[in-house]
Amino acid sequence: MIQKRFGNVKEAVADIKDGATLLVGGFGGSGLPLNLISALTEHGAKNLTVVSNNIGAVSDGVAALISNNQVRKIICSFPVGPHADDLVERLQKGTIELEIVPQGTLAERIRAGGAGIPAFFTPTAVQTELGEGKETREFNNREYLLEHAIVGDYAFVRAFRADRWGNLIYRKAQRNFNPVMATAAKITIAEVDEIVEVGEIDPETIVTPSVYVHRLVQLESEGEVLVND
Amino acid sequence: MTKELEQIGWSMPDLASRVALDLEDGWFVNLGIGLPTLVGDYIPEGKEIILHSENGLLGLGPKPEPGEEDWDLVNAGKEPITLRPGGAFFSQSESFAMIRGGHLDAAVLGAFQVSQYGDLASWKLPNATLGRVGGAMDLTAGSKRVFLFMQHTSKQGPKIVEECTYPLTTPRCVDRIYTNLAIIDVTEEGLIVLELAPGVTFEYVQQLTAAPLKLHADVRIENIGVKL
Numbered sequence: 001m002i003q004k005r006f007g008n009v010k011e012a013v014a015d016i017k018d019g020a021t022l023l024v025g026g027f028g029g030s031g032l033p034l035n036l037i038s039a040l041t042e043h044g045a046k047n048l049t050v051v052s053n054n055i056g057a058v059s060d061g062v063a064a065l066i067s068n069n070q071v072r073k074i075i076c077s078f079p080v081g082p083h084a085d086d087l088v089e090r091l092q093k094g095t096i097e098l099e100i101v102p103q104g105t106l107a108e109r110i111r112a113g114g115a116g117i118p119a120f121f122t123p124t125a126v127q128t129e130l131g132e133g134k135e136t137r138e139f140n141n142r143e144y145l146l147e148h149a150i151v152g153d154y155a156f157v158r159a160f161r162a163d164r165w166g167n168l169i170y171r172k173a174q175r176n177f178n179p180v181m182a183t184a185a186k187i188t189i190a191e192v193d194e195i196v197e198v199g200e201i202d203p204e205t206i207v208t209p210s211v212y213v214h215r216l217v218q219l220e221s222e223g224e225v226l227v228n229d
Numbered sequence: 230m231t232k233e234l235e236q237i238g239w240s241m242p243d244l245a246s247r248v249a250l251d252l253e254d255g256w257f258v259n260l261g262i263g264l265p266t267l268v269g270d271y272i273p274e275g276k277e278i279i280l281h282s283e284n285g286l287l288g289l290g291p292k293p294e295p296g297e298e299d300w301d302l303v304n305a306g307k308e309p310i311t312l313r314p315g316g317a318f319f320s321q322s323e324s325f326a327m328i329r330g331g332h333l334d335a336a337v338l339g340a341f342q343v344s345q346y347g348d349l350a351s352w353k354l355p356n357a358t359l360g361r362v363g364g365a366m367d368l369t370a371g372s373k374r375v376f377l378f379m380q381h382t383s384k385q386g387p388k389i390v391e392e393c394t395y396p397l398t399t400p401r402c403v404d405r406i407y408t409n410l411a412i413i414d415v416t417e418e419g420l421i422v423l424e425l426a427p428g429v430t431f432e433y434v435q436q437l438t439a440a441p442l443k444l445h446a447d448v449r450i451e452n453i454g455v456k457l
Contacts (some may be wrong), residue, residue, distance in 0.1 A: 026306035028298060079360075092358070103325065127400045128366065128397045172318060176284045204231075
């Protein structure tokens with residue numbers, strides 16, 4: 001019988017090794033897998049490459065991994081926020097590397113990673129600082145940049161409801177980067193409000209099919225607070 | 230409103246309502262974070278404009294009443310928002326496929342600088358450690374129309390310039406510039422002033438613009454207030 005459920009977030013992240021690449025869903029504090037991140041700060045894996053849209057929007061998001069000196073490289077579109085000071089300090093000291101990627105290119109690089117597409121051409125960032133050094137090609141009289149896929153060893157995603165197989169549905173704009181990141185990692189771990197039996201989610205409404213999800217953790221109904229500052 | 234915004238010409242809410250007048254019924258529109266978000270509050274009654282947000286929403290409604298906030302329902306500025314009937318949720322990759330694929334009729338965005346050719350600089354100040362690109366490059370590369378919503382000048386001086394000196398967001402992307410002083414089209418023939426704010430002269434606008442302007446033949450000098 002398929003059983004993807006882990007007892008808690010600590011067990012779900014226990015095998016993450018130093019140097020792993022981690023995709024973290026969420027947009028600001030919305031849909032951010034805070035409990036998995038918190039477990040990883042306790043776990044302590046180091047030299048991580050973290051791919052996530054916002055760094056520093058909330059204190060207990062990816063910013064916490066940076067403050068805890070667990071991150072070697074950040075790939076994001078928006079490295080600015082009230083909790084980005086530790087990132088700035090580490091950038092100045094040269095102990096962390098930052099790759100800024102336009103948000104749509106970030107989403108598409110991850111989508112490509114999950115879909116087996118090694119690279120693609122996009123018009124975004126042509127003739128800008130973020131496009132410097134990239135291969136270009138003209139299609140239909142317009143210039144495009146070659147961008148490469150991103151894949152992760154692990155993806156942390158936040159969803160609303162899962163079934164035992166790992167089919168996921170999301171709540172409102174919590175969805176954001178979570179479904180695309182779920183497709184692009186060797187091991188995708190979802191923290192969810194509730195896990196139900198197979199068949200209890202209407203198949204017409206499933207957003208992330210079970211094939212992409214490897215581990216599930218059901219959150220305690222209390223104690224989870226989303227703060228947006 | 231902060232003091233900085235209480236300047237000559239249109240107030241920012243007046244300008245927001247002016248932009249809203251130019252958005253056509255049935256358009257899908259992305260409003261950038263910050264000032265452009267104001268436009269959403271001034272869409273005339275009876276006009277259906279479907280607002281898009283990068284984080285995977287179509288059909289944004291007004292801000293929720295105090296106490297009604299839902300932190301799973303936020304806009305691109307991470308502020309609580311509401312969803313109108315007919316609204317939809319989708320993933321970030323779908324959201325940007327929409328943007329890049331040319332499905333949005335307009336993006337209304339802020340700017341640090343814009344050149345006479347419509348080059349936009351909006352994501353990074355010169356010498357800044359960090360830029361904040363977000364979705365700006367995708368929106369300006371992909372939307373059918375790019376409208377800027379901004380103060381005419383900054384503390385550093387004119388924001389409309391011959392050539393951008395700040396890092397570019399996208400070259401040759403801006404179609405129209407809405408400022409507190411004027412509405413200016415970016416055309417093959419250069420920057421054309423379509424409309425002047427009440428009490429503002431063409432000469433004054435030109436003085437505060439570091440690129441040559443032309444006056445449109447039918448420019449409305451006496452603009453009627455557009456408060457709704």
